[in-house]
Amino acid sequence: MDQSDLRRGLSDAAPLLPGVIPFGLVAGIAGVNAGIGFVATVAFSVFAFAGASQLAALELLSVDAPLAIVVLTATIVNLRLLMYSASIAPYIHDMSAKSKAIVAYLLTDMSYALSIVEFRGERSVDRRAYYLGAAVVPWAAWQAATAVGYLLGTGVPTTWQLDFAVPLVFLALLAPAIEDRAGVAAAVVGGGIAVGGAGLPMNLGLLVGAIFGICAGMGAATLGWNGDD
């Protein structure tokens, strides 16, 4: 394993911590509010490891929604992971089955966004090393923050707007992700539709926006908008 690529993954992911930690604290607090106990709260973060769906599920559990609805809602919230899986799969094609299993477990908005930009970049990189470095940072922070959040039972002041840190990271990654005018089309449509659907339940606005954005990119590509700008 290339140590310097591993370290680069770690340091590239470090700026995400101010966004991940409060979010993790909220997942812990949500466990307190739903009354499921410390073990279940931590287990949720360890086994599901999907923040938005954890919060959605905990909220539904706290109002005694039917269990099938809880599971279905959480799953729909996580459907965007399908796109990440498809998108990153070709880049990790050569990894061992065990490595692929670990990559899959650690796949999140953040590990995906950091890695896809790195993998599509020009320099050659030990992808496994970089991905592990980048993914383990938010993973560890998430687990620790969930536990601490549960034990504290209180939150970080929302006026600090620490949740704004996460979209800023994605914004910084969006720039290199747009490689030509077709990419611009994908981003504009994706962002626009997501904004329009922002009020939809189960994070559907995100999913619908992304799908339309991909279609817009493909449409633009058939018009010849791809290739260098």
Next chain:
Amino acid sequence: MTTSYGLLSIAVVIGSIAVLTYAIRGSFIALIGQLGGVPSGLATALQFVPAAVLAALVAPAVLFSDPAGGLAIDRVIAGSVAAGVAWRTENILATMAVGMGLVWIIGVLI
């Protein structure tokens, strides 16, 4: 308010979500290996996933702090300037520093 569900129900819910989520995450990662590669139509579509998804993640968060709450002017301004920084530098720390700094300053001023 706390749930009326017992520990077994909670365990089943968490376990189900974990299994389904892992299946989603692993789906194409496992399949691509079986298929021996990505069909070219799919490959074109996948090219646009990062741009579309990142934009879909960023845009609502820059416009609203809370979808029900209406337009967040502090975020719009901070986000727009941060977008310019992102464009020029492609640097995560610089974008974050500018964005967070501005959102705090504007939040204090408004």
